Amino acid sequence: MNKRGQYNFVLIFASLAGAMILLLAIYGAVKAGGTFQRQNEAEIAKSIDIVMNELQAGFAGAATSVISFPKVTRIKNECNLNSRFGENVISVQTKSSIGEDWTVNPQEYSIRNKYIFSETQDGKKFYIYSKPFETGYEVSDVIFITTGDYCFVYPPEEIAQEIEGLNVPNIGIQSDNGNNTCKEEAKKVCFGIAGCEIKVTGECNQQRCESEYDFGFITDENGEIKYYSENLLLGAIISEKADYECNIKRLLYRSSRVADILSRKIDLMNMRGCNNLLKMDLDRFAITLQNATAEDLGDIYYLANDLDKANSKGGECGLW
Amino acid sequence: MVNKIADMKIMQMTFMILFVFIFFTFAFLFFVSTQSGKVNENFNVLQKESAIASIETIANMPELSCDSSRTLCIDEDKIVVFGSISNSYRNFWPVASIRVRKIFPKSAKDIKCPATNCTYYEVYNSNQTNYKSEGTFVSICKVVRNENVAQEICEPGRLDVGVKISS
Numbered sequence: 415m416n417k418r419g420q421y422n423f424v425l426i427f428a429s430l431a432g433a434m435i436l437l438l439a440i441y442g443a444v445k446a447g448g449t450f451q452r453q454n455e456a457e458i459a460k461s462i463d464i465v466m467n468e469l470q471a472g473f474a475g476a477a478t479s480v481i482s483f484p485k486v487t488r489i490k491n492e493c494n495l496n497s498r499f500g501e502n503v504i505s506v507q508t509k510s511s512i513g514e515d516w517t518v519n520p521q522e523y524s525i526r527n528k529y530i531f532s533e534t535q536d537g538k539k540f541y542i543y544s545k546p547f548e549t550g551y552e553v554s555d556v557i558f559i560t561t562g563d564y565c566f567v568y569p570p571e572e573i574a575q576e577i578e579g580l581n582v583p584n585i586g587i588q589s590d591n592g593n594n595t596c597k598e599e600a601k602k603v604c605f606g607i608a609g610c611e612i613k614v615t616g617e618c619n620q621q622r623c624e625s626e627y628d629f630g631f632i633t634d635e636n637g638e639i640k641y642y643s644e645n646l647l648l649g650a651i652i653s654e655k656a657d658y659e660c661n662i663k664r665l666l667y668r669s670s671r672v673a674d675i676l677s678r679k680i681d682l683m684n685m686r687g688c689n690n691l692l693k694m695d696l697d698r699f700a701i702t703l704q705n706a707t708a709e710d711l712g713d714i715y716y717l718a719n720d721l722d723k724a725n726s727k728g729g730e731c732g733l734w
Numbered sequence: 735m736v737n738k739i740a741d742m743k744i745m746q747m748t749f750m751i752l753f754v755f756i757f758f759t760f761a762f763l764f765f766v767s768t769q770s771g772k773v774n775e776n777f778n779v780l781q782k783e784s785a786i787a788s789i790e791t792i793a794n795m796p797e798l799s800c801d802s803s804r805t806l807c808i809d810e811d812k813i814v815v816f817g818s819i820s821n822s823y824r825n826f827w828p829v830a831s832i833r834v835r836k837i838f839p840k841s842a843k844d845i846k847c848p849a850t851n852c853t854y855y856e857v858y859n860s861n862q863t864n865y866k867s868e869g870t871f872v873s874i875c876k877v878v879r880n881e882n883v884a885q886e887i888c889e890p891g892r893l894d895v896g897v898k899i900s901s
Contacts, residue, residue, distance in 0.1 A: 427744065431751045435758070442762065453773060460780045463828075467787035499826055526826050527791070552802040554795075671822075672796045678815040687879035730877060730884035734801045 448517070455506040456521035462489070462504060463525050466542065466557055477544045478580050485509055488516060489540060489559060491532040493660035500664035502530045509536075529556045529661050531649030537561035541584050545645040549703070549714060550721040551676065551734040553669040556661075558648045560584055565596030567604045570616075572625050573647070603632075603651055611635040612651055617712060622719055629712045643711040662708040670703035676733050688731040692724055782868065784828050785897035789870050792832060793893050797823075798857070800875050800886075808834055808891065810876040813855045814848060820858045830865035831896035832857040834874060838890050865896035 488507040505520040543558045564585045586596030604610035613633045616626035629643035642650040677696040800807035835854040845852040875888040
């Protein structure tokens, strides 16, 4: 009888202790798995930043690249203005087979020296385009990250040519000569006409405009209006309004800093006998840009145009 | 007697479980230390890659570059101007320091610009002590007017970027 009781006690004790160790091991493994997933995601976010450095278009005009992931991945990009230069906060979430579908509270990675426009979508393939943003002089490259498909319906010649030249796989074109490279489920973007999810309205109607669509606004499927100019069009199409306008503020502030540096450069050039008369215009332009928003892009387009023309008259003593 | 045997058995079992637990704890600690070493190593590799990739981006920034049509060309006037305002660009780059060095004529002494016969410009310094330098050769150019003709004069230089290293 005693032996049986003794045997039972040992069995219960061993089972309880064993179960506890086993549970602890499983808990540890799940936690460790989550940590490694977060580590992996943080590394991906940093790697995206490195890849984007290689993509700076520079004098090439534009650059295109693709990032492919083995698992369905979500790239989140938020813009915030916690400092004058602001920042893009990138986080990457990968789909997990254990526990929650997506990582909760993913590791965030701040990028202050880039201007990233993107949509929050899941996918395995992300397309990255880079184009220069200029306000007379070059300010920075702007980067667009998309994974969804778009269809540009009857775009003006110069936009159609640019898309074709970029060889952008997820943006199709439906042109008035009957050519159609759009995918069926693609989001439609109309130029000047209604009937699409997104409508682009060109507002550049002065003689100095190269095209009616040099600046204007887009109306998205939620009825929200986003103002754009030149190379920012794709950013306005793909981004959330708040993130888009935040990035524009960051870009315009950066432009004001460049204008300030150029204005001070004039002082040094004048001392060497290389006279440049743009100082006052640049100072005024820098003040205008400091607190400018997306709504001011049209006016900035004209001011930048005038500055560029005045600068080209400077010949060798030109600033850019 | 029976109680003593039972106590022994319980003790034996307790020690056994304790040893198993200690074994797994050590195995886990070993795994964690290996992984954290890897994380550290990955961090340093990514920091280095990031700095190397940043070098060209920094050289081509409008705040420093000659113009957008030329790569790896630094405007000497812009460096002078930028040196005085670089504090407002703190945390703008993922780097610890940026220096532009004149490499010709070679000088035995490092003299900070602006000064006579200076050898380098300190564009940005985060005052970090733990960093490693990566760099590339660049042209340092400025426009001067000689006998009523404005011309651009360039000299060879080196752009050095400090990479933060984790301790």
